[in-house]
Amino acid sequence: MASYGSDGSGCTRSAPCATFFSALNVTPEGGLLRCADQYSDFTFQPTVTISHSVTIDCSGVNGSTTRTGANGFIINGPGISVTIRGLIIHSILPGQFSGPGAIGIDIQAAASVTIEDCTIRNFTTQGVFDRRGSAGKLIIKNTFIGGISNGPAVAVAGPSRNYVVLDNVTAVGNKYGVAVATGNTGIISGSTLSGNSVSGVQADSLAQVVVDRSTIDHNNIGVTGNAAVRLSNNNIVFNSTALSGGTGTFGNNRFSGNSAMGTAPTPLGNASSDFAQQ
Numbered sequence: 001m002a003s004y005g006s007d008g009s010g011c012t013r014s015a016p017c018a019t020f021f022s023a024l025n026v027t028p029e030g031g032l033l034r035c036a037d038q039y040s041d042f043t044f045q046p047t048v049t050i051s052h053s054v055t056i057d058c059s060g061v062n063g064s065t066t067r068t069g070a071n072g073f074i075i076n077g078p079g080i081s082v083t084i085r086g087l088i089i090h091s092i093l094p095g096q097f098s099g100p101g102a103i104g105i106d107i108q109a110a111a112s113v114t115i116e117d118c119t120i121r122n123f124t125t126q127g128v129f130d131r132r133g134s135a136g137k138l139i140i141k142n143t144f145i146g147g148i149s150n151g152p153a154v155a156v157a158g159p160s161r162n163y164v165v166l167d168n169v170t171a172v173g174n175k176y177g178v179a180v181a182t183g184n185t186g187i188i189s190g191s192t193l194s195g196n197s198v199s200g201v202q203a204d205s206l207a208q209v210v211v212d213r214s215t216i217d218h219n220n221i222g223v224t225g226n227a228a229v230r231l232s233n234n235n236i237v238f239n240s241t242a243l244s245g246g247t248g249t250f251g252n253n254r255f256s257g258n259s260a261m262g263t264a265p266t267p268l269g270n271a272s273s274d275f276a277q278q
Contacts, residue, residue, distance in 0.1 A: 059086030
């Protein structure tokens with residue numbers, strides 16, 4: 001797929017497609033869809049649905065797609081595995097064309113979804129919304145999500161014990177950084193959750209969340225723990241309130257510059273040597 005492509009072509013390396021819609025239609029199950037250059041969808045195509053296993057790889061060329069009044073992608077295929085790599089998924093700002101879309105990546109059904117080296121910005125309700133009815137995994141690595149004005153950068157809200165792994169994810173300027181709903185699990189490591197208007201991490205009751213080696217800063221509330229939120233080796237700094245609700249700490253987090261500490265965390269584990277920390 002390329003900026004100089006045509007949807008009337010054969011969608012090959014020498015005669016690429018112009019849009020994700022056409023390219024996905026000819027990419028086989030388990031196939032690879034490559035961006036040939038810095039692709040920008042100035043035609044503002046509608047929401048693109050992915051319904052079979054595929055890898056979209058735009059790494060190395062800064063591939064991009066823009067939406068107005070539409071979601072970025074819907075992933076909806078029971079049992080499928082989808083990888084999106086190296087792509088900028090951008091929504092038009094309010095007052096321009098048809099205005100912003102609601103969701104960057106809407107995961108409705110899939111066994112596994114991996115989002116790597118991507119940028120998702122300026123959607124209104126969710127950057128990545130995992131609402132699968134059957135349990136599955138979501139892995140997000142080396143990705144920036146920002147400007148989600150009315151919701152979380154990442155929302156894990158399915159009823160069937162989905163889990164998300166965030167590794168080196170930056171969530172800045174959203175309503176929430178990461179929100180994990182009842183019955184779901186979130187593992188957050190090496191990430192930055194900054195400047196979110198309500199909370200950096202939001203865990204509903206009966207959710208399970210681990211936050212490790214991350215920076216949670218300049219949020220209204222750093223961590224809202226209505227559930228089992230386990231904190232280890234984090235910088236929780238410069239928030240209006242550091243913690244709210246139930247959280248647990250392994251004793252190696254750093255709290256500094258918060259206007260208020262909020263709810264004191266519960267100590268976890270027992271004292272031990274440096275060689276076998278608990």
